[in-house]
Amino acid sequence: MSALLVQPLVGGHTGAAPAHTGLAAGHPGFLSPSGVEIVFVLVGLVTLGAALVTVTTRQLVHAALWLVVALGGIAVEYLLLTAEFIAWVQVLIYVGSVVVLILFGLMLTRAPIGRSPDADSGNRWIALVVSLAAAATLVTVVVDAFRATWIDLEERTGPGQGSSEVTGTALFRHWVLPFEALSVLLLAALVGAIVLSKRNSDAGSGSGSRPGSTDSVPARRNKAGES
Amino acid sequence: MDALDVTVRILAVLLAFLLLPLLVGQTEHKVMAHMQGRVGPMYAGGFHGWAQLVADGVKFAQKEDVVPDGADRRVFQLAPALALIPYLLVLVAIPVAPGGGVAQALDAGIFFVLAVMGVGILGSLMGGWASANKFSLLGGLRTAAQLLAYELPMLLAAASVAMAAGTLSLPGILGVWEWWWLPWQLVGAVVFFVAGLAELQRPPFDAPIADSEIIFGAYTEYTGLRFALFLLAEYAGIVVLSALTAVLFLGGWHGPFAEGLGWLWMLLKTGVLAFGVIWLRVSYPRLREDQIQRLAWTALVPLALFQIALTGVVKVVM
Secondary structure, X not given: OHHHXXXXXXXXXXXXXXXXXXXXXXXXXXXXXXXXXXXXXXXXXXXXXXXXXXHHOOOHHHHHHHHHHHHHHHHHHHHXXXXXXXXXXXXXXXXXXXXXXXXXXXXXXXXXXXXXXXXXXXXXXXXXXXXXXHHHHHHHHHHHHOOOOOOOOOOOOOOOOOOHHHHHHHHHHOOHHHHHHHHHHXXXXXXXXXHHHHHHHHHHHHHOOOOHHHHOHHHHHHHHHHO | OOHHHHHHHHHHHHHHHHHHHHHHHHHHHHHHHHHOOOXXXXXOXXXXXXXXXXHHHHHHHHOOOOOOOOOOHHHHHHHHHHHHHHHHHHHOOOOOEOOOEOOOOOOOHHHHHHHHHHHHHHHHHHHHHHOOOHHHHHXXXXXXXXXXXXXXXXXXXXXXXXXXXXXXXXXXHHHXXXXXXXXXXXXXXXXXHHHHHHHHOOOOOOHHHOHHXXXXXXXXXXXXXXXXXXXXXXXXXXXXXXXXXXXXXXXXXXXXXXXXXXHHHHHHHHHHHHHHHHHHHHHOOOXXXXXXXXXXHHHHHXXXXXXXXXXXXXXXXX
């Protein structure tokens, strides 16, 4: 997501390259941070902390709620980087839909209040190694790719660099092929979910004597999840 | 934008947030009563019981704030705030008058509004889970199922307007609005309004809080001020939904003498829609849970997709 965020800014601003390099050369660097930069770091720390609590807490539903804080923190980071559109989409999709889906799943299966000791996984050390490796790879790639890129946070005239217009132009001009490939992937997942749930409900109605209306409910829930 | 300007705008939003939901609540008392051949509250405040909700507020504030023994204390106490605050934030982005008559013009206003409204549902979910009560859990489950089903048609209907206007900004949409958008976006308007009603859990979509079967669902264990906050969130939700529908589909401040009286038109359209919300509560029985799901997936989603296709075709042909 972050690569998607920064890349269009670079692509969209090649026309203004001279001004941009001048800006980069004249940038004071990290020693005299502006207010926005300080807030960015603080919000980043909160997000990191919330993410750590999400994976370490022993209370299942609390983990889901801390995930809200972590995802919301990322949305605030997008906002601070002037990527307004991406920020609201982040809130809409992740906080508004994905977390609601997780909570729905938890409440439907089991939602114990208090600790759930059986929720611990024996794979935690493997998970730690995998997550550290993934984080190291991502950080290295992103830092290496955007080392010399500066986002002008003070730009207030005209459409900002992260406005929906600029984002849309970048998405449908420079990145239209990955975008379409992703939509085909999602469509395939959607069709797959429908096929899987159809098969299950057929088996269910064949063996059990449940009323017909309940059989089709899982199919709808799956569809809801994919959207 | 200087400090005074910002202060005035914030105060205006706060005032609207505190006043309009109460106004809708009082109207609901009176309209429901008259539709059912009663007179409703008549004594509080003297003239036709205008101060009934103030009295209610005083009553709620005096009640003991009970947290059930088995509940998850902090989540339980946090839930009402999370249900209410998103609606306050949404009001910031809604334009009420032409030429800068909006507290904060946002570039991606539609997304902001829909995203933040979706967050409010988390309040009901948290309350439903943290109460440690079966009825509350059922209510929370139904709330989540309803949100998942109705978020999609609502987004699609809003996307249709954004396509028609060529912008995601709410003042921008009103800037290019024409009267013939009314019939053009009619299907989308109905889908948006119905889906919004379902998200607010207003009748006939009030299965998640059905008082006669699951005893107010997620709010079963709430008392006093926290329960009042949930109620206030419902009425603030009506105001926000009506105002949004007015902006997206009914032209917001457009009307005769819009330059001077734009805010009045906006208020009038919002009021008429809020009246419709109340009217629906009095007229229709509660939908069953499976009927609610079927309506979303088999009626609203196809209709919203049809509206998007129609918008696209007209946009290309014109």
